[in-house]
Amino acid sequence: MPTERLEHELHAIEEKLPRVAGAAAQPNASQALTRVFDQAFKEAANFKDEYVSTEHLLLGAANQKTIQPAML
Numbered sequence: 709m710p711t712e713r714l715e716h717e718l719h720a721i722e723e724k725l726p727r728v729a730g731a732a733a734q735p736n737a738s739q740a741l742t743r744v745f746d747q748a749f750k751e752a753a754n755f756k757d758e759y760v761s762t763e764h765l766l767l768g769a770a771n772q773k774t775i776q777p778a779m780l
Contacts, residue, residue, distance in 0.1 A: 740772065743768075743772055744765065744768040744769045744772060745760075745765075745768065746768070747767070747768035747769075747771045747772070748760050748764040748765045748767065748768035749764070749768075750768075751763075751764040751767045751768060751771075752764045
């Protein structure tokens with residue numbers, strides 16, 4: 709039964725891996741990225757564009773005063 713042994717060993721390894729539970733388990737955008745998105749939607753609305761595109765995101769990022777790449 710080599711496959712059963714392999715399966716048991718894999719489960720044992722899996723149990724040792726770190727886990728995240730609760731509300732922290734949901735990935736969220738940073739506050740800085742959320743502000744960029746919010747501004748990008750405003751820019752699209754200003755141009756009466758139907759979709760948010762790259763230029764809106766760039767304008768949204770440029771509008772932020774204290775944005776750093778690591779914050780995104």
